[in-house]
Amino acid sequence: MLRLILGYVLAPISVLLLLVSVANSQPTIGLNFQASDLRQSGFRPPDSMAAIGRREIVELINGRYAVYSKADGSVLRASTLNQFWSEAGVTPIVYAFDPRVLYDALVDRWFACAVDNSRAANSLLVAVSATGDPTQGWLGFRIDSDSDDSHWADFPMMGVNAEVLVITANMFPLGEDSTRTAVLVLPKDDLLVGNVDNFTLFEDLEGAAIGYSPQPVVDLDQGPLPFVLLSNYDSSLGLLKISTIGGTPELPVLNTDGGLVRVFPRGAPPDVDQPGPKTHVDAGDNRFCSNVVMRRLAGRPSPSLWAAHGIAFHGRAAIEWFEIDVATRKILQNGTLSDTSLAFNYPSLAINAEGDVVIGCSGGSPERFLSTFAFVGMTENGQTTFADPMLLKAGVSDYESVVDSEGRNRWGDYSATLVDPLNPTDFWTIQEFVSETNVWATQITQISLAVVTRGAPWLLNYPAPNTVWRLQDGTFQSEDGACSWSRVYGNPPEFAWVRGPVICNPPNSRIGLGLGVIFDGQLTAVFLQLNSPPLVIVSGRVMPSTAVGELALSDSAKWLSEIAEPAIPELQDAEVVDPGQLPPQAGNGRIGTRARSAPTARNRTRPLNRAVPTAPRTR
Numbered sequence: 001m002l003r004l005i006l007g008y009v010l011a012p013i014s015v016l017l018l019l020v021s022v023a024n025s026q027p028t029i030g031l032n033f034q035a036s037d038l039r040q041s042g043f044r045p046p047d048s049m050a051a052i053g054r055r056e057i058v059e060l061i062n063g064r065y066a067v068y069s070k071a072d073g074s075v076l077r078a079s080t081l082n083q084f085w086s087e088a089g090v091t092p093i094v095y096a097f098d099p100r101v102l103y104d105a106l107v108d109r110w111f112a113c114a115v116d117n118s119r120a121a122n123s124l125l126v127a128v129s130a131t132g133d134p135t136q137g138w139l140g141f142r143i144d145s146d147s148d149d150s151h152w153a154d155f156p157m158m159g160v161n162a163e164v165l166v167i168t169a170n171m172f173p174l175g176e177d178s179t180r181t182a183v184l185v186l187p188k189d190d191l192l193v194g195n196v197d198n199f200t201l202f203e204d205l206e207g208a209a210i211g212y213s214p215q216p217v218v219d220l221d222q223g224p225l226p227f228v229l230l231s232n233y234d235s236s237l238g239l240l241k242i243s244t245i246g247g248t249p250e251l252p253v254l255n256t257d258g259g260l261v262r263v264f265p266r267g268a269p270p271d272v273d274q275p276g277p278k279t280h281v282d283a284g285d286n287r288f289c290s291n292v293v294m295r296r297l298a299g300r301p302s303p304s305l306w307a308a309h310g311i312a313f314h315g316r317a318a319i320e321w322f323e324i325d326v327a328t329r330k331i332l333q334n335g336t337l338s339d340t341s342l343a344f345n346y347p348s349l350a351i352n353a354e355g356d357v358v359i360g361c362s363g364g365s366p367e368r369f370l371s372t373f374a375f376v377g378m379t380e381n382g383q384t385t386f387a388d389p390m391l392l393k394a395g396v397s398d399y400e401s402v403v404d405s406e407g408r409n410r411w412g413d414y415s416a417t418l419v420d421p422l423n424p425t426d427f428w429t430i431q432e433f434v435s436e437t438n439v440w441a442t443q444i445t446q447i448s449l450a451v452v453t454r455g456a457p458w459l460l461n462y463p464a465p466n467t468v469w470r471l472q473d474g475t476f477q478s479e480d481g482a483c484s485w486s487r488v489y490g491n492p493p494e495f496a497w498v499r500g501p502v503i504c505n506p507p508n509s510r511i512g513l514g515l516g517v518i519f520d521g522q523l524t525a526v527f528l529q530l531n532s533p534p535l536v537i538v539s540g541r542v543m544p545s546t547a548v549g550e551l552a553l554s555d556s557a558k559w560l561s562e563i564a565e566p567a568i569p570e571l572q573d574a575e576v577v578d579p580g581q582l583p584p585q586a587g588n589g590r591i592g593t594r595a596r597s598a599p600t601a602r603n604r605t606r607p608l609n610r611a612v613p614t615a616p617r618t619r
Contacts, residue, residue: 027376029392030446033073035430036064037441040078043097044401048346048415048442050430051103051110054422057444058134059430060084060101060112067134068444077135085114088127088140092116096125098413100158105421106222107192108132113158113167121149121174124156124167124184128191141196143184146171146203151180155413159216159291162224163249164188166216171204181205181214183229187249198250209256211241213287217294220351220419221303225249228326230292230305238265240322242305242329261329269310269317271409272343273366278400279409281370283310283317283345289414290348294326297355299382302327308347308359311336317343319361319375323384337375337386341365344373344389346432348417352424355379356449357386360417360429369395370411372431372443393443395434411440425449 038044041063050059056076057068065084067077079087081096092114099114110129116122127140145153151171159166164185171180183202190198211231219227226246233241240261247253271280288309296303305324310317318338325332337344337359344363351357357377364370372393377386401410411432420426427447435441 027387027390028448029390030426030448031070031073032392032443032445033068034393034435035059035068035073035442035444036061036066037435038439040064044440045410045412046432046440046442047098047413048430048432049100050416050418050428050442050444051101052418052420052428053103053110053134054108054132056134057428058101058103058110059442059444060099060114061442062097062099063095073444081114084112084138085116085125085127085140088138090123090125090127090140090142092125093120093122094118098155100156102158102160102218103418103421104160104188106162107188109192110134110138111158111160111165111191112138113156115145115153115156115169117152118154119172119174120152121146122152124153124169124182126165126167126184126186126191126196128194139194143196143199143201145169145182147201150174150177151182151204153182155213157213157215157291159218159227159229160188161217161219161227162188162222164225164227164245164252165191166227166229166245168214168216168229170213179207181207181210183210183214183216183245183254185227185245185249185252189249200250200252202254205254205256210243213289214241214243215288215290215292215307217292217305219303220293220295220353223294223303225252226255227252228294228305230288230307230324232287232309233260235263235266235286235309235311238263240324242324242326259329261324261331263322263331263334266311266313266320269312269345270315270343272317272345272364272370272411274364274369274398275366276398278398279403279407281345281364281399281411282408283343284412286311289346289412290416293349293351295351295353297353297379300325300332304332306349306351306357308349310345310347313338317345317363319344319347319359321347321349321357321359332382333384335384335386337389339363339365339389342368342373342389346412346415348415348429350417350419350427350429352419352427354424355384356425356427357384358417358427358429358447359386360392360415360431360445362411362415362431362433363389364395369397370399370432370434371395372429372433372445374417374427374429374445374447376447376449390447392429392431392445392447393433397434397437397439399434399438399440401438401440420446 036059041061043062046061049061050057055070057070059066063081065079065081066075069076081099082092085092085096093116096114096116101112103110112127114125116125122145123142124145125140125142127138130137151173153169154172156167156169165188167184169182171182185200186196187198211233214229214231217228226244229243231241233239240263242259242261243256245252245254266286268285269283272283273280286309288307292305292307294303294305303326305326308319308321311320313336318336320336322334323332342363342365344361347359347361349359359375361373362370363373371391373389374392375386375389377384403409415431417429430442430444432440433443
C-alpha cells in the first residue's frame with residue numbers, strides 16, 4: 001500500500017487498475033524461523049501446536065513451552081511442558097502430553113489444555129493466561145477426566161466461542177470396556193476470573209452417538225451457544241457427524257441426535273515415503289486432528305464449518321477440505337489437495353472473513369525429505385480455489401524415530417494454522433520438518449496475502465470536523481448519524497483491518513481511495529485523493545476491551561472536507577452497513593455438574609496418538 005501511495009501519478013481509472021494488480025499478487029513468506037526441536041522437547045512426536053496473539057507467538061508442544069516475539073521470532077520465555085503446568089499451579093502426574101493452545105482476541109487471553117498420566121487414571125489440565133501477555137503468568141486447573149477411573153483421557157481437543165471453552169478427549173479403557181469420548185464444557189466468564197466450579201463433564205459418550213475424535217470448533221465470529229463439534233463418524237462410508245452444545249454455559253445440553261453429513265467415502269492416508277531405505281513416515285488417520293474453525297462469510301446465510309483432514313488419494317497421502325453449512329448440515333464445497341509426487345500429512349486450516357484460506361501441512365516424497373508446505377486459497381462468488389503448494393521450509397535429511405509396536409515411524413500428531421488477530425491478511429502456520437538426521441523440528445511461518453479488493457467500494461461520509469464518532473459492532477457512525485464506515489472487521493473492534501478501496505465522500509469534496517488499520521486500539525486511516533496527490537490521515541483512539549469506542553476527526557480531515565468539487569456520481573453506490581447490537585454478556589455461573597451416558601458394548605479401539613518421551617520416565 002505504501003508503494004501505491006508514493007508512486008501515485010495516475011488518473012483515477014489507473015489507480016483502480018493498480019489496486020487490482022496488488023490484489024492479484026502472490027502470497028509472500030514473512031517471518032520464517034525454526035522454533036523447537038527433538039533435543040529441546042525430548043518427545044516423539046511433537047504435536048506441533050501454537051497460537052498467535054497481539055505481539056507474541058505461544059508454542060505449546062510435547063515437552064516444551066516457548067513464547068516468541070512476532071516481530072523477529074526471538075525467544076521471550078521457554079520451559080518444559082511440565083514446568084509450564086507446575087508454574088500454573090497444577091503439577092502433572094508423571095508428564096503432561098498432547099497440549100493445545102488458543103488465543104482469544106475477544107477477551108485478550110490465552111487458553112491451554114493437555115492431559116497427564118498416560119495409560120492410567122488421569123486428568124484434563126486447563127489453563128488461562130493472567131493477561132494478554134503470555135509471559136506474565138498462567139492459572140491452571142486439574143479436572144478428573146473420568147469419575148470412576150475406568151478410562152484414561154488421550155488426544156484432547158479444544159475449541160472456544162463467546163461463552164464457553166470446550167475440551168473433548170478420547171477415553172480409552174483401563175479394563176475390558178470400549179473406547180468412549182468425554183466432553184468438558186467450561187463457562188468462559190468463570191475461567192477469566194479463575195473459577196472452574198461450574199464445569200460440566202459429559203462422560204462415556206459412545207462413538208455411535210458422537211463419532212470419533214469430535215473436534216470442538218474455534219468460532220472465529222465469537223458467537224454464542226449453541227456450540228458445534230465435528231467428527232469423522234465413518235469416512236470410509238462417507239459420513240461425518242455434527243453435534244451441538246446448547247442450553248447455557250452453566251447448564252449446557254449436549255445434543256448428538258442426527259447431524260450426519262454425507263461426503264465422498266475416503267480411506268486413511270498411507271505413510272509418506274522419504275529418500276533412502278528408512279521406514280516411511282506415519283501420516284496418521286482420517287480423523288480431524290487439527291482445529292475445525294467456524295466463520296460466516298459475506299453472502300452466506302449462516303456460518304460455515306471449515307475443516308481439513310488426511311486421506312488416501314491415488315495411492316498417496318493427500319488432504320481433503322470441507323466447507324459445511326452449520327444450519328443445513330450440507331456440504332457447500334469441498335476438494336482434495338494432492339501432488340503427482342509429494343505426499344502431505346497432518347493438515348491444519350485457517351480462514352479470514354474475506355474467504356482467504358491457508359492450509360498448512362508437512363510432506364515429502366522419495367526425492368524430498370520431510371518439509372513444511374502451505375496451500376493458499378481464495379474464495380470468489382462462493383467458490384474457493386487453491387494454488388499449488390508453497391514450500392515453506394525444506395527438510396535436510398531422512399528421519400526415523402523409535403518405530404512403535406505397530407510399525408509406525410511417528411510424526412504429527414497435529415499442526416496449527418491461524419489468522420493473525422491484528423491483520424487478517426497475515427496467516428501463521430507451525431509445521432514439522434527434519435532439521436538433521438533423525439531429528440524433527442518445528443517451523444513457524446508467516447504467510448502474507450495481498451490486500452484483496454472485492455465487490456463494491458466502501459463509503460465514508462465525513463461529518464463536520466472534530467465530530468466524535470462511536471464504534472459499535474464493527475461500524476463507525478457519528479453521534480448525529482451523518483457518517484458511517486462499513487465493513488470494519490474484528491470483535492472487539494481494536495482487532496480490525498479495514499480493506500480498500502474506501503470511497504471518501506466529505507461534503508463538497510473529491511473522492512479518494514484508502515485503507516484503514518485499527519492496531520492495538522489506535523485507528524489510522526490513510527486516504528488517497530484521486531485528483532490530487534496529498535495524503536489524508538484520520539486517527540483516533542478506540543477504547544480497548546470494549547465494543548464501543550470514540551474517534552475524533554483530525555485537522556487533516558477538516559482540510560479535506562474543505563476541498564470543493566462534488567463526488568463522482570458513479571462511485572457512490574456503495575454498501576453501507578448499519579451498526580448492529582452488541583453481543584449479550586455471559587451471566588454468572590451455577591454449580592458444576594457431570595453427565596454420564598449408559599455404557600454400551602463396543603469394540604476396543606487402540607490409542608493412536610499418545611506422545612512418547614525419548615527416555616523412560618518414572619513416577
